[in-house]
Amino acid sequence: MLNNYVGSEIGQLRRVMLHRPNLSLKHLTPSNCQELLFDDVLSVERAGQEHDIFSATLRNENVEVLLLTDLLTQTLEISEAKEWLLTTQVSDFRLGPSFALDIRGWLRTMANRELARILTGGLTYSEVPAGFSNMVVDTHSPTDFIMKPLPNHLFTRDTSCWIYNGVSINPMAKEARRRETNNLRAIYRWHPLFAGQDFIKYFGDETLNYDHATLEGGDVLVIGRGCVLIGMSERTTPQGVEFLAQSLFKHHQAKQVIALELPKHRSCMHLDTVMTHVDINKFSVYPEVVKKENACWSLTPNGTGGLTTTEEPHFLKAIEKALDIDHIELITTGGDVFEAEREQWNDANNVLAVRPGVVIGYERNTFTNEKYDKAGITVLPIPGDELGRGRGGARCMSCPLQRDDI
Structure with a gap:
């Protein structure tokens, strides 16, 4: 069995976790998509076909897809x-004790795959047995959600991210994504691929209110050689960065x-939407956002369990020093100013390396x-x-689970 270990952004990718969306996209509508952090509704069938091609491309590169x-x-x-x-996803506090008891009892009778679909895709009042009746049921319409869909599970990078010999199970910034974390907590705690394995859980494994200490995996780049680059975006806070850094050290x-x-702002909601590592000395960047004047800090252990924080004059110089390379080549988003903005919006900078330079x-x-x-x-x-x-x-x-060092 492969050990789960991610030593870089560009080393040979060996195992990855994806989510093929279905029910959650069927529950996505023009009236609820903004609340669920989508700008538009997607064609469910076409999105699934595109995702299948993504999975097949990875498998063709000898990457195990889970x-x-x-x-x-x-x-x-x-x-x-x-x-x-x-108990966690259908809590007494969410539904009230009597209705929660009914729903949990009903869900226990389901086949596990159907229950998994509901835990990611959502459940409406119209879909439960007609005999359930109480104040909670009577004060909701049939199309209201008992459990809201989790369409952002599509982006498996964010909810958990592997960093060297461990995983951060991330406290998500937006309410629409927080239940995703519980699904990952359960998988990492009980699934046979992970249960009993020797790996570290850095941050976010416990069901706590992390308040302002939020972190999402799209902001975390494991650039290798003992260094991690983290963007402080609209989703990842300095408090979240400090907690993760302290645990890593x-x-x-x-x-x-x-x-x-x-x-x-949304156009660069995570670091990887404007900057990714594509080869040992090459990064893709959107220069309208990633500028030399962006504030940057280096966090290192202070020897007594705390952090030493030093402001860096230039983030590229800090990365060059961390990776022990002379010069980083930046590949900027293509086209004129309008084309570059369009392509960044369409994730031109958000590429996944399967090995150096590919x-x-x-x-x-x-x-x-x-x-x-x-x-x-390539x-x-x-x-x-x-x-x-x-x-x-x-x-x-x-979400890479196994990737080589550089």
């Missing part, structure tokens, strides 16, 4: 895991965290893909006309 619904189904076969998930899994401040990206970003090619980076193109409307590319849609 699907979240499969992992969750297998986790639910363990009675303790099922009870924990039902406590477990001797990193020697330095570089924290880069980003604008707090990345998966959306075929629609022709100007940027041409620049990758000229810089010696792009394995996948369609993204539907998937890309969720505002996430190949890196967002993948």
Whole structure:
């Protein structure tokens, strides 16, 4: 069995977790998509076909692909895991004690795969047995959600991220995504691939209110050689960065965290939407956001369990020093100013390296893909006309579980 370990952004990718969306997209409508953090509704069938091509592209590169619904189904076969998930996701406080008891009892009778679909895809009042009647039921319409769908599970990168010998199970910034974390907590605690394995849980494994200490995996780049680059975006706070850094140092899994401040707006909701590592000395960047004047700090252990925080004059110099390379080559988003803005919005910078110099990206970003090619980076193109409307590319849609060092 492969050990779960992620030593870089660009080393050979060996195992990855994806989520093929279905029920959650069927529950996505023009009236609720904004609340669920989507800009538009997606064609369910077409999005699934595009996702299948993404999975096949990875498998063709000898990457083992694990699907979240499969992992969750297998986790639910363990009675303790099922009870924990039902109690957590269908709590008395969410539904009231009498209705919650009814719903949990009904869900226990389901096949595990159907229950896994509901835990990711959502459940409406119209879908429960007609005999359930109480104040909670009577004060809701049939199309109201008992459990809201989790369409952002598509972006498996965010909810948990592996960093060297451990995983951060991330406290999500937005209410619409917080229940995702419980599904991952259950998988990492009980699924046979993870239960009893020797790995570290850095941050976020307990059901706590982390308040302002939020963190999402799209902001975390494991650039290798003991260093982690983290963007402080609209979703990841300095408080979250400090908690993760402190845990990394406590477990001797990193020697330095570089924290880069980003604008707090949706077009660059995570660092990887504007910057990714594509080869040992090459990064893709959107220069309208990633600028030399962006504030940057270096966090290192202070020797007594705390942090030493030093402001860096230039984040690229800090990365060069951390990776022990002379010069970083930046591949900027392609086209003129209008084309570059369009392609960044369509995730031209959000590519997933399968090995040094070989990345998966959306075929629609022709100007940027041409620049990758000229810089010696091979792009394995996948369609993204539907998937890309969720505002996430190949890196967002993948959670590496096993990747080599550089």
